[in-house]
Amino acid sequence: MNLKAILFHYDNGWDGIAAVLGGLMVGAVLGLVGGIYSLKWIPEEKLKLSILIVLILNVLMIGVVFVRAEMRKVKSMRLERIAVHAPKYLGIYSIHFENNKVIPFYSVNYKDDQQTFRKIDSFAINENSMDLAYAPPYFMPYYSKTDYQVLQFNVKSLHHNYAEVVVNKINGQTSFLSLDDGKFENWTSYLLSGNSIDLISDDVTLYHRPLTYADPQKMLDDDLLKVLSVQEDWIQVKGSSGKIAWLKWYNEDGEVTVRVNYFE
Template identity: 30%
Template sequence: MKKLFKPASLLLYLLTILVFFFLGLLYAGLVDAGKGQGLAAGAIVLGYGVFAAFYALLAAIFAAYALRETKVKLLNKILGIALIVVFAIVVLRIVTKAASAANAPPVQQTQKLMGLGMVKPHFFENRCLYFYGQPNLQKSVSDHVPGDSLVFKKTEHGFAISYAPPWFAPAHMKMDYETLFLRMLSIHRDFVEVVVNEYTGQKAYLDRRKVNVTFWPNFLLSVNSVKPLDPQNNPVRIKPLAHASLVTSAYTFLKPVQVAHQWIKVALLDDKLKSAGTGWIMWQKDGELLIAYSLLS
C-alpha cells in the first residue's frame, strides 16, 4: 500500500487526472456534446472531462500498485508530454473557434417561412422567459427543463433585457419602445414554436401563457405602414383580384385597413398623411410574405 503514496505515484495520479480531463473536454468538443443544450451545455462538456479523469484515475491507481517505480516514472514522463500536447490542442481549438465566430458572416436562409404570426413576451408580468428545445407536447410546461432564458429588468424609462443568450436575434427588438416580437411557426395548447435567430433560423418553444399571440392579420392591422416587396408583380389594385385594374392615385404610404384571405386593403396616404383613396395588395402567397411592414414609422 505504501507504493500508492510515493511521490512518483502521486505525480502519476495528478498527471492522469489533468491529461484525461482535457482529453474528455476535447472529445466533447469534437462530438458537439453541448450543442443546442443552452444553460446545460457547459455542465455536459465538463461532465465528459470529469468522467474521463475519474476512470483514468482508477486505472492509474491500479498501475501504481502493480508496476515497479521505474515503470511509474516512465509513465509520468509520457503523461507529462501528453499533457503539454493535449493542453496545446485544447487552447488552439478555443482560439480558432473564437476567431472563426468573430469573422464569419451571419448565415442567411434562402427562404423564410412566414409562419403564423408574432408573439410578444409578457415582460410586464413575467421578468423571465424560458426557452425549451424539443418538448414532449403530451406533457405540460412544468414537466420540462428549460434550455435557456431571457431575463427582463425594470428601468427608469421602461423595461430592458438584462440577459439574453448569445444566439438571440428576434424578428423585432427595440426595448426603448417596449417592442419585442418573435416570429411564430406553430402553436400548441401549452407551447408556441418561434424563431429565436432570424439569421440562422434557430427555433425554440415558449410557454404559451407567457406571451401574447398575434396572428398575421391582426399583426398587420397594428403596424404603421406596409409596402410590396415586388411592386411590379404585386402592385396596388382597386379590388382584391389578380386581374383588377391598378390604382392610379399618387401615394407615399400604405396603411393597412382590412385583411381578407391573401389580400390586404390599404389606405393611400400622401407625405402629409392625407388620404388619397384605398387599394388592395396581396400580402401572402403559398406561405411566403409578399410585403414589408414598418412598426414605428
C-alpha cells in the same frame, strides 16, 4: 395541332387568337387562289353554295376562337381565387414587457406520448430602461423595438401552453416560449392591430381590386397605409392621402411582405 392546343399553347390568350386567325387568313388566301383557278369547272349553283358554306365555316371558326379565349380568361380568374398559398408561419408572438423580467426559452421532449418542456436558455429585460439586459448570441427575433416595448417572434406551431417561435430569423432556429410570457395573434388580428403597415418587400404591387390582373393603384411616396380589411392573401389599405388599394400580404413562398407599425 388542334384549335384548343393552339390557344392554350400561349401564355397570352390574344397570342393564341392571333395564331389561329393568321392560320385562317392563310387558309382563306390559298382557298381563294384555288377557287379562282377552278371556277371554270364548277357550275354556278354549286359555286354559290360552296362560297356560302365556306363563309359559315369561317364565321364558326372565328366564334370558336373568341369563345375559347373567354373561357381561358374565366378559368384563369377562377384558378387565381382558388390557388391561395398559406403563409409560412401561424402568426406573431409578442412579449409582455415587465420590469426586471427573465423570460425562459424551452425545449420539448416526447416520452410515453407526453410532452414535457424544460428551460434551456433565457433573455432578460432591464428594470429601468425596458431594454434587453441579456440575450443569447443566436437571438434574432422577427421584430425588435424594445424602447417602445415591442419584441415579436414568428410562430411555427402552437401547443396548449407554449408557442414554438423562430428565435433566429436568418437561419430559422426555433425554441419554445410560454404563453404566460406573451400573446399570440393570428395574422388577421396582427395586421389589423397597428396604426399602419410598412412594406418590407420590393415585390409588392398595389391594385384597385384584389386581383393580380386588376389595374395598379398609385399611392403617394409618403402615404401611411392603414389596413381596412383582410381577405385571404389580400389586404385592403387606405393611404393617408385617402386612396384605397389592395395588396398581397405574403408571397407564393409564404413570406410575409408587410410589417405592422404601431407608431404614428
